[in-house]
Amino acid sequence: MIELNGAAGEGGGQILRSALTLSVLTGQAFRIRDIRANRSKPGLMRQHLVAVQAAAEVCGAQAEGAHVGSLQLSFSPGAIRGGDYRFAIGTAGSCTLVLQTLVPALLFADRPSTVRVAGGTHNPMAPPAQFLQRAYARALADMGAAVGFELHRFGFYPAGGGAITAMVQPCGVLRPFEWMARGARVAAYAESFVAGISANVARRELDSVGAAMGWEGSQLRERGLPGEQGPGNALLITLEHEHVTEVFTAIGEKSIPSDAVARAVVKDVRRYLASEGAVGEHLADQLMLPMALAGGGRYTTASISLHARTNAQVIERFLPVRFEFGEQGGVHTCLVEAASAYKPPAQRSAVPVK
Ligand SMILES: Nc1ncnc2c1ncn2[C@@H]1O[C@H](COP(=O)(O)OP(=O)(O)OP(=O)(O)O)[C@@H](O)[C@H]1O
Numbered sequence: 001m002i003e004l005n006g007a008a009g010e011g012g013g014q015i016l017r018s019a020l021t022l023s024v025l026t027g028q029a030f031r032i033r034d035i036r037a038n039r040s041k042p043g044l045m046r047q048h049l050v051a052v053q054a055a056a057e058v059c060g061a062q063a064e065g066a067h068v069g070s071l072q073l074s075f076s077p078g079a080i081r082g083g084d085y086r087f088a089i090g091t092a093g094s095c096t097l098v099l100q101t102l103v104p105a106l107l108f109a110d111r112p113s114t115v116r117v118a119g120g121t122h123n124p125m126a127p128p129a130q131f132l133q134r135a136y137a138r139a140l141a142d143m144g145a146a147v148g149f150e151l152h153r154f155g156f157y158p159a160g161g162g163a164i165t166a167m168v169q170p171c172g173v174l175r176p177f178e179w180m181a182r183g184a185r186v187a188a189y190a191e192s193f194v195a196g197i198s199a200n201v202a203r204r205e206l207d208s209v210g211a212a213m214g215w216e217g218s219q220l221r222e223r224g225l226p227g228e229q230g231p232g233n234a235l236l237i238t239l240e241h242e243h244v245t246e247v248f249t250a251i252g253e254k255s256i257p258s259d260a261v262a263r264a265v266v267k268d269v270r271r272y273l274a275s276e277g278a279v280g281e282h283l284a285d286q287l288m289l290p291m292a293l294a295g296g297g298r299y300t301t302a303s304i305s306l307h308a309r310t311n312a313q314v315i316e317r318f319l320p321v322r323f324e325f326g327e328q329g330g331v332h333t334c335l336v337e338a339a340s341a342y343k344p345p346a347q348r349s350a351v352p353v354k
Pocket of ligand 1: 011012013014015036039097124125126127128131247248249281282283285286
């Protein structure tokens with residue numbers, strides 16, 4: 001039984017999600033205490049609970065302590081089964097974070113899977129659906145994984161009501177990959193999605209982005225959505241480079257002027273472009289688990305977050321891998337080393353136990 005402290009390091013829901021994915025894959029049970037203990041609403045929130053329930057369903061696990069507000073959880077996994085799954089968060093909690101818990105596990109299932117999750121699709125502090133479609137799926141494809149994401153309907157806080165489906169093909173084994181430079185620019189554009197609020201919001205946000213970035217015409221895309229998918233607003237900037245695609249996001253709120261929403265996303269884009277790092281802050285922490293499964297990999301980024309370091313520590317508890325972080329000339333590197341790539345139980349002689 002692996003014992004985890006849910007308040008260690010950055011102390012967020014990621015500790016739980018990485019543990020769930022790796023428990024399903026390695027067959028190792030775990031117990032976690034002090035889940036999100038330092039957060040203003042500690043313990044399991046709906047999004048985390050659905051991640052637990054979803055992970056349990058895909059492998060027939062036993063879970064104790066799986067209820068909203070719970071600070072402790074025990075999880076004993078069974079064998080993973082591919083198939084067609086549906087989960088509903090029931091609030092605007094993030095669908096994408098639930099999907100990121102299941103997708104790496106289902107890559108090693110016995111057959112293809114689809115997973116439809118209903119809830120929030122464009123939340124602050126979580127990847128928006130387009131991040132999964134453009135940035136995350138592309139990086140997984142670099143490692144040999146065929147994963148697609150379909151956004152059926154937007155879901156914004158507080159109503160939720162959005163839905164995304166992940167389509168996952170078993171990959172057999174992931175291959176190590178290196179993202180050391182982003183390469184030449186292929187495309188750059190901003191999109192403002194508005195649902196149930198004035199189209200002027202989108203226009204003002206895009207005008208501000210255009211002025212700040214020197215962009216015009218088709219680089220500034222107004223995306224009006226059916227009113228019943230709102231009210232809500234998300235401003236996204238996508239940068240497609242030769243080797244990496246990044247998506248930067250700001251979620252509009254009633255109390256925040258359009259100009260401030262635009263400034264927030266432009267600041268993140270400028271920070272990324274000012275660095276030689278290939279991947280942005282969020283992709284950096286999301287690549288770590290698949291890289292560990294691939295048994296190797298490396299990337300450069302502007303800085304390594306506490307979130308990423310905490311994630312590395314959790315991954316190292318489940319897999320015989322070692323993360324190393326370095327820095328040269330202001331560019332940070334994350335390297336993962338392992339004797340071999342992860343293989344599902346049918347292909348390996350023994351479950352890797354640390
Ligand atoms: N704008 C964004 N674009 C892409 N990914 C994002 C963005 N904002 C946050 N993320 C990702 O969402 C994940 C959030 O993890 P985190 O543990 O903070 O979430 P949580 O479960 O909501 O936890 P908590 O509320 O405990 O902090 C991280 O992988 C982070 O990189």
